[in-house]
Amino acid sequence: MKRxxxxxxxxxxxxxxxxxxxxxxxxxxxxxxDYGQRHxxxxxxxxxxxxxxxxxxxxxLDVSLLNELAVSSLTRDNIPVPGFxxxxxxxxxxxxxxxxxxxxxxxxxxxxxxVNAEAIITGVCETDFSGYPDCRDEFVKALNKAxxxxxxxxxxxxxxxxxxxxxxxxxxxxxxxxxxxxxxxxLTCYNGIQGxxxxxxxxxxxxxxxxxxxxxxxxxVMAAMKKITGLH
Numbered sequence: 001m002k003r004x005x006x007x008x009x010x011x012x013x014x015x016x017x018x019x020x021x022x023x024x025x026x027x028x029x030x031x032x033x034d035y036g037q038r039h040x041x042x043x044x045x046x047x048x049x050x051x052x053x054x055x056x057x058x059x060x061l062d063v064s065l066l067n068e069l070a071v072s073s074l075t076r077d078n079i080p081v082p083g084f085x086x087x088x089x090x091x092x093x094x095x096x097x098x099x100x101x102x103x104x105x106x107x108x109x110x111x112x113x114x115v116n117a118e119a120i121i122t123g124v125c126e127t128d129f130s131g132y133p134d135c136r137d138e139f140v141k142a143l144n145k146a147x148x149x150x151x152x153x154x155x156x157x158x159x160x161x162x163x164x165x166x167x168x169x170x171x172x173x174x175x176x177x178x179x180x181x182x183x184x185x186x187l188t189c190y191n192g193i194q195g196x197x198x199x200x201x202x203x204x205x206x207x208x209x210x211x212x213x214x215x216x217x218x219x220x221v222m223a224a225m226k227k228i229t230g231l232h
Contacts, residue, residue: 001026002024002025003025003028003116004024004118004119005111005119005120006018006122007104007108007121008030008032008046009032010046011187011188013123015049015182016161016182017123018049018050018053018055019178019181019182020172022053022055023176028054028055029058030057031058031060031104031108032060033066033104033107034061034062034063035063035064036067041194045186045187046058046060048185049186052181059111061107061111063104063107069099100134101122101124101132101134102143105120105147108120110151113153118154119155119158120158122158123159124136124140125162125163125164125169126162127162127164140157140159140162165213166206166209166213167209167213167214167221168221168228170211170214171214171221172229174218175225175226175231183195183196183211188203189203190202190203190204196208
């Protein structure tokens with residue numbers, strides 16, 4: 001049996017990864033992390049979506065220690081979430097949670113080891129990565145190598161969105177017939193508003209601009225996505 005584990009936040013990217021994983025694997029588990037994030041609604045959204053889409057299991061892990069160590073506008077209510085223009089001016093925005101993906105991928109690997117999964121799937125990408133260093137391909141490959149050495153097990157870290165922009169990620173959801181689900185039921189907004197979000201934060205801008213670009217030229221964006229991913 002082919003089994004995979006998705007790092008699942010209930011946002012656009014991880015939901016698109018889950019939709020694809022359910023087509024490619026016999027059994028898919030989801031792992032969601034509670035780190036005291038500002039928009040804690042994402043945990044409830046993730047729980048409902050994983051159930052609706054058909055994940056075999058959904059595990060919520062308490063990693064509140066990350067909140068104690070990592071100071072970010074996503075872990076501190078007294079640090080305001082920057083608007084789109086502010087985040088554009090900074091190399092690494094204050095929404096970056098240092099070490100988040102290091103911790104998430106490592107813990108997910110331990111879970112994958114326990115359930116004998118062959119792959120971990122994460123929705124990080126280097127095209128629209130908001131300046132987060134732990135979303136880069138170089139980082140994921142390096143951590144994958146280290147984790148496999150430490151576990152003496154070959155677990156693949158898969159990053160299906162790594163080279164897609166946001167418009168192409170929308171196209172991927174549409175390819176699987178789930179555009180409306182991703183648009184209305186996921187939570188990407190830094191201010192915790194489901195669906196189209198607040199419209200002000202950087203996450204909402206990336207999401208909205210990508211959707212607008214896709215809807216403006218569906219066939220061309222779909223063709224570009226297929227070329228990058230190898231889908232037919």
